[in-house]
Amino acid sequence: MNLPWLDEHKNALHERLEAGRLGHAPLIQGPSGVGKRELARWLAERILCLEPAGREPCGQCRACELMASGSHPDFFGVDVPEDRQSIPVDAIRGLIEKMQLTPSVGTARVGLFMDADAMNRNAANALLKTLEEPAPGAWLVLCSDQPASLPATIRSRCQKLALRPPPPETAEHWLAQISGDVEESRRKAALVLAGGAPLAAHAMLEHGEFERGLAILDTLVEPRSDRRSGKLLEEWQQDAAGTWQWLARWLALIMNRLRGVSSTDLPMADRLPVDLSPECVARLWEQALEGRRAASAGSVRQDLSLGKWLLEWEALMESRSQR
Numbered sequence: 001m002n003l004p005w006l007d008e009h010k011n012a013l014h015e016r017l018e019a020g021r022l023g024h025a026p027l028i029q030g031p032s033g034v035g036k037r038e039l040a041r042w043l044a045e046r047i048l049c050l051e052p053a054g055r056e057p058c059g060q061c062r063a064c065e066l067m068a069s070g071s072h073p074d075f076f077g078v079d080v081p082e083d084r085q086s087i088p089v090d091a092i093r094g095l096i097e098k099m100q101l102t103p104s105v106g107t108a109r110v111g112l113f114m115d116a117d118a119m120n121r122n123a124a125n126a127l128l129k130t131l132e133e134p135a136p137g138a139w140l141v142l143c144s145d146q147p148a149s150l151p152a153t154i155r156s157r158c159q160k161l162a163l164r165p166p167p168p169e170t171a172e173h174w175l176a177q178i179s180g181d182v183e184e185s186r187r188k189a190a191l192v193l194a195g196g197a198p199l200a201a202h203a204m205l206e207h208g209e210f211e212r213g214l215a216i217l218d219t220l221v222e223p224r225s226d227r228r229s230g231k232l233l234e235e236w237q238q239d240a241a242g243t244w245q246w247l248a249r250w251l252a253l254i255m256n257r258l259r260g261v262s263s264t265d266l267p268m269a270d271r272l273p274v275d276l277s278p279e280c281v282a283r284l285w286e287q288a289l290e291g292r293r294a295a296s297a298g299s300v301r302q303d304l305s306l307g308k309w310l311l312e313w314e315a316l317m318e319s320r321s322q323r
């Protein structure tokens with residue numbers, strides 16, 4: 001998948017690599033859906049490639065072939081294990097051991113963290129020493145949506161590279177090419193809802209997320225009749241983190257509207273009420289963010305918190321009609 005807005009970053013990384021000035025631990029940070037992982041993966045391939053063709057990995061050498069088949073012996077991806085909520089310390093110990101071995105293919109080894117902020121505290125501490133005294137030819141490439149949750153000691157030893165959403169025209173053009181069968185108005189709305197992050201907008205359109213968000217908006221604006229039966233909460237609970245995310249999005253849009261900010265690319269936001277108390281909306285928005293954090297961290301029984309949240313929302317809407 002070609003992401004044209006990454007070109008300038010690739011150029012800069014290429015120049016630094018060529019000049020031997022690329023630090024051994026780049027930290028690619030930025031919001032979700034702007035291409036951090038794609039850039040990190042590209043950088044790993046570029047570092048390991050034996051005969052780069054200018055800026056790009058050649059795609060043909062032994063290293064590139066091994067990367068393509070997922071079996072490069074000097075490449076180590078560090079992810080959250082399926083049965084865990086964070087990257088445990090033993091994963092880091094394993095990585096450090098492997099990073100100290102002599103490379104089998106070329107002269108470099110790369111450890112890649114797609115979600116560096118998922119390291120638990122012990123894991124982060126274990127990584128510190130490697131960051132302080134890197135073995136020659138050893139690279140650690142880190143990605144993070146939430147660099148603030150990484151310990152400052154880790155951040156200060158990395159070379160930060162901030163990815164931001166591309167200009168709207170670039171994002172719209174890319175999205176039109178990749179989701180061309182989706183109506184333009186939906187594409188534009190998805191981009192606004194995704195905060196301008198093209199990959200996040202694409203995922204929203206591809207996986208039914210967009211429709212789900214609209215259904216949640218319906219519920220906020222017109223309370224559903226099956227609300228009391230618990231069916232609604234059962235539905236919401238199935239992807240609690242996603243539900244909280246949508247609640248937070250819609251409430252953020254209400255806050256914008258209360259401040260007089262709105263986007264012409266998001267006509268459905270006109271359905272949101274504009275006569276609510278800003279303090280109450282802000283409080284519910286914060287609760288939704290908190291709920292999302294808890295749900296992402298694996299907290300169960302989100303149906304209780306979601307139910308409580310919905311009651312508060314309904315009371316707020318009710319107070320409006322009584323004014």
Ligand SMILES: [Zn+2]
Binds near residue numbers: 051052057058
């Ligand atoms: Zn190559």
